[in-house]
Amino acid sequence: MDFIVTLVATFLWLVSSSAWAKALTDIKLTTGQNIIKELIPCQPPQEALCYFDSVTSMGSLNVSVIFGFLNMILWGGNAWFVYKETSLHSPSNTSASHSQGGVPPPSGI
Secondary structure (H helix, E strand, C coil): CHHHHHHHHHHHHHHHHHHHHHHHHHHHHHCCCCHHHHCHHHCCCCCCCCCCCCCCCCHHHHHHHHHHHHHHHHHHHHHHHHHHCCCCCCCCHHHHHHHCCCCCCCCCC
């Protein structure tokens, strides 16, 4: 059950980080230099002159996208360790061959 919950959480981090990255890209495109062409007071028949100066820095939003994907990688790594604790993971055969190395187990005292 823990393994399934971990996989679901990993998938949700992937989906939500991807959705936030796409939304951030859309925000950057709609608030970019092309916005001046869409404003009614700035269109050619008007006498107003409009200039694009700058957009507020979105560095912290970029960092939030990066941390979202890093958190997804962290959950994915944790899923491996949770998987190793499940009954789905079988121990390797190398440990069994070392315990049967031709030497009989010690007898009781």
